[in-house]
Amino acid sequence: xxxxxxIIVDLIEENTRVLDVGCDDGTLMESLxxxxxxxxxxxxxxxxxxxxxxxxGLTVIEGNxxxxxxQFPNDSFDYVxxxxxxxxxxxxEIVIKELLRVGKKxxxxxxxxxxxxxxxxxxxxxxxxxxxxxxxxxYNTPNIHMCTIKDFVKFSKIINFKIFKSLAxxxxxxxxxxxxxxxxxxxxxxxxIFLIEK
Amino acid sequence: MNIKENIKxxxxxxxxxxxxGKTINNxxxxxxxxxSLNKNKDNAILVFHALTGDQFVTGINPVTKKDGWWxxxxxxxKSIDTNKYFVICANVIGGCMGSxxxxxxxxxxxxxxxxxxxxxxxxxMVNAQVNLLDHFDIKKLFSIVGGxxxxxxxxxxxxxxxxxxxxxxxxxxxxxxxxxxxxFNELGRQAIASDHNWSDGKYLSNNTLPDKGLSVARMAAHxxxxxxxxxQEKFGRKLQERDALKFGFDADxxxxxxxxxxxxxxxxxxxxxxxxxxTRAMDYFDLVKQFDGNLSNAFKKTKAKFFVISFTSDWLYPxxxxxxxxxxxxAIGADVGFVEIKxxxxxxxxxxxxxxxxxxxxxxxxxxxxxx
Numbered sequence: 030x031x032x033x034x035x036i037i038v039d040l041i042e043e044n045t046r047v048l049d050v051g052c053d054d055g056t057l058m059e060s061l062x063x064x065x066x067x068x069x070x071x072x073x074x075x076x077x078x079x080x081x082x083x084x085x086g087l088t089v090i091e092g093n094x095x096x097x098x099x100q101f102p103n104d105s106f107d108y109v110x111x112x113x114x115x116x117x118x119x120x121x122e123i124v125i126k127e128l129l130r131v132g133k134k135x136x137x138x139x140x141x142x143x144x145x146x147x148x149x150x151x152x153x154x155x156x157x158x159x160x161x162x163x164x165x166x167x168y169n170t171p172n173i174h175m176c177t178i179k180d181f182v183k184f185s186k187i188i189n190f191k192i193f194k195s196l197a198x199x200x201x202x203x204x205x206x207x208x209x210x211x212x213x214x215x216x217x218x219x220x221x222i223f224l225i226e227k
Numbered sequence: 228m229n230i231k232e233n234i235k236x237x238x239x240x241x242x243x244x245x246x247x248g249k250t251i252n253n254x255x256x257x258x259x260x261x262x263s264l265n266k267n268k269d270n271a272i273l274v275f276h277a278l279t280g281d282q283f284v285t286g287i288n289p290v291t292k293k294d295g296w297w298x299x300x301x302x303x304x305k306s307i308d309t310n311k312y313f314v315i316c317a318n319v320i321g322g323c324m325g326s327x328x329x330x331x332x333x334x335x336x337x338x339x340x341x342x343x344x345x346x347x348x349x350x351x352m353v354n355a356q357v358n359l360l361d362h363f364d365i366k367k368l369f370s371i372v373g374g375x376x377x378x379x380x381x382x383x384x385x386x387x388x389x390x391x392x393x394x395x396x397x398x399x400x401x402x403x404x405x406x407x408x409x410x411f412n413e414l415g416r417q418a419i420a421s422d423h424n425w426s427d428g429k430y431l432s433n434n435t436l437p438d439k440g441l442s443v444a445r446m447a448a449h450x451x452x453x454x455x456x457x458x459q460e461k462f463g464r465k466l467q468e469r470d471a472l473k474f475g476f477d478a479d480x481x482x483x484x485x486x487x488x489x490x491x492x493x494x495x496x497x498x499x500x501x502x503x504x505x506t507r508a509m510d511y512f513d514l515v516k517q518f519d520g521n522l523s524n525a526f527k528k529t530k531a532k533f534f535v536i537s538f539t540s541d542w543l544y545p546x547x548x549x550x551x552x553x554x555x556x557x558a559i560g561a562d563v564g565f566v567e568i569k570x571x572x573x574x575x576x577x578x579x580x581x582x583x584x585x586x587x588x589x590x591x592x593x594x595x596x597x598x599x
Contacts, residue, residue, distance in 0.1 A: 046560075070562075079566045080587050086594035088532070090553055090565040100554040 030060060032201045033220060037110060037136055038064055040194065040224055045107035048072070048132060050094045051114045055082035062087075070106070072097055095119065098127040106132040113138050113162075113220075116172040122188050129190060129227045138222045141197075143177030143215040162219050178206065178214055178221040185225070194224040233289065234282075234325040235259060239358050246511075249345040256355055257325025258282050258317040261301065262309035264363060269599070271365050272307060272592075273356070273392075274316040275373030275380035277578075278448075278505055279497055281324035282316045285309070290324065291496050299580050306589040307372065311596065315363070319380075320355045321347040321505050323498035327355075330431060330498050341500055342428030349376070349512045353384040360391060367391055369599070370592060374398035374577035375544065376505070379512050382525065382552065386514065389529035394595045396588070398536045398577045401548040402514040402522050402555070408543065411451050412506035415444030419499045428500050441499040442490030449489050454540035454573035458482065522555035533563040534591045536584065538576040564591070 034057045041047060043065045049058050052071030055078075061067035071089035073079050082089040090097070094111070095118055109132030111124070116139065118124045128135040140162040141147075150158035157167035165172070176184070178197065185192050195206040197218035206214045206221070214221075234257045242252040259282040264271060274284055276296065281288070285295040285302045301307040301314055318326035321344070329344035360368065371392045373381045378400025385395045401408070419425055422440025426433050450458075462482040466472070469479065478484040518524040526533075533556055537549035546567045556563040568584045570576040576584060 076566065076569060076583075079564075080583065080590070083534070083564060083566065083587055084590040084594065086598055088562050088564045090557070090563065091567055092565070100557045102558055102560070105557075105560050 030056060032198060032203070033112065033138055033222065034060060036196060036198070036203055036222055037112070037138070040136055040222075041065055041067065041108055043067075046070075046105070048101070048106040048109045050098070050109060050111045050128070052078075052082065052087075052089060053112075054078050055085050055087045055089065057110065057112070058082070058087050058089075059085055094124060094127075098124075098131055101131040103130055104133055107134065108132055109135045111135065111137045113140055115139055116174045116176060118174065121174050121184075125184075125188065125190060125225075129225065133226070134193070135225050136222070137181075137225060138220055139176060139178070139181055140172075141178050141215065141218050141221050142175040143179055144219055145216050148216075178218060179211060181221060181223065182206075182211065191226045192223050193226050196222040198222065236325055237359065237362050239355060241358065243351070243354055245345050245351045246348040247346045251327065251345070254320070254327035254355075255325060255331075256317050256320065256327070256358065257322075258315060258359060259284065260316075261285060261314040262312050264313040264365070268363070268365050269367065269369055270311065270596070271313045271315060271363065271368050272370045272372060273359070273368050273384070274301065274307070274314055275353075275356075275371070275377035275384070276316060276319065277373070277375035277377050278509065279445075279493070279502075280377070281322065282318045283324070284314060284316045296578060299578070300585055300588060306585045307592065308589070311593075312369065313363075315359055317356045317359060319352045319505065319508075321352070321501060321508060323501040328498070329428070329500035329504055339429075339431045341431065342503070344500070344504060346507055346511075347504060348508050349379050349383045350387070350517075352508065353380050353387060356380075357384070357388055357391070367393060369596060370394040370396060372396040372398070372588075372592075373400075375400055375574065376509050378544075379509065379514075382514055383512075385529050385531055386517075386525040389526075389531070392529075392531050393599060394592070395529075395531045395533045396536070396591065397533075397549070397552060398588075399538055399541050399544050399549065399574055400552075401512075401544050402525075402552050403516070403548075404510050404512050405548070409510045411448065411543075412510050414447050415506060416503050418443040418447065419503060422499075425499060428503075430499070436494065437499045438494045441494045441497065441502060442487075444499075444502060445493040445497075446486040446490040449486060451543045452573055452575040454542065454571055456540065457571045457573055460571070522551065523559045526556055526561055527559055529561075531562075532595060533561060535563065535565045536577070536587065537565075537567045538570045538572070538574070538581075538584070539567055540571050541574040541576060543574040 049071045058069040079091045147158040197214040198220040318324040378397035381397045419440040422437035424435040425437035465481045467484040537546040553565040
């Protein structure tokens, strides 16, 4: 299982209710069910992946987070997970607000656009960056709102949510992000993982 | 019809108060079963049929001698695996395959009911069928499954009997019949009523049949079960056994011939008055209104696991109407999965060979069964 998923599983308390938004093939949900006795639900936009999840016995609805989070009542989940898809939404602000309405807490992971490889790509080559975590060309990428770890921290102040825990994933190593190391983490981390609250 | 005498029938001795206010008792409920009930009696699936279906879900229908209406989905190793599950299906009351319906004789008058038969509802249908559980001594069904009107019965059943099923699979259906649905049904009913032979529903006493009317009703309805794309691909403007247009009103086009054929075979197996009664039951179905405008309340008492399935090209019971059920369930934190299956085959997709659908249904049932 991806290191990212292991970190998310560790962040989630046992016996809680979790909604995985963009649950993909259900790998994270399965692990949550198995290891933490989680009542897990998923939303997934791809029909094929929904069918994969169903074959694993997972409760998943086919849908789009921007349209379908609306149907869940306030605080209906202990955690809502959004893995590496915030940058693909038309309005990330509305999505974050919806995540924090539906869930008491949210876990958001973002591919870090501040990573040095991304910066060098643009600086030296002068073309839109293509890296392992951002494999698409500018014309076919689903990512329309890329941000850096620093941007996300700033965003928390702008739209007013609390970052309860922030972690950086660098070469499969996990570390804490704080004010004093933000510059370095923003340069070296491939992924930022944030546990947030209203 | 002597064949119909061999149909399995349960005589319901309990009094059943219908929504129309009348009470019926000692009435027949015809049913069929497939597979076998296990020792714990926890492998039973109650399948509900659609408007023109019957209890003969799979195998050869002994009356029509054709494949059962859900042969693609139900059978050994199929989506609803009869090696594993005990499948029960009853003919709805109001129907014409042995259950209490308008072609039966009224014991008080010794005349065939015809339109004197009480108007029945989806609620009445499931209240009649729940008696099958007592008959087989089943405390809780593993699943209830049905498409179209069968899906409506699924929703009504779990709402009436929240503890009587562990999993619930409404397919290509709605919680409330739309104006468009009612309009198409009314077209069918008017086609029957305009047939002179219908004689205000007394045709069986007169030894006539409103074949023309019933056949037109079927033709119109059949169009609503298919998609525009499906029709275009299958028929296009292809001509029927001729090289050029004949400048007349015979079936020049293959689609005309196809519809005429569908109409003509339908009248051999279906009763016109049953068609009136069952379409009426569908039109009266409004689970939202039954729960004062809040569909979620219909499902508040159940802990069952739901799985809702719709089809991309179904314009009769479109995805949004199926999704409304999902939304109502999510609003109360119910356990609900949902998928819209890609298919060009229209509303009929659930009856046909649509591999993604058949696979998904099987996966959901088998996985839920192994985790029960």
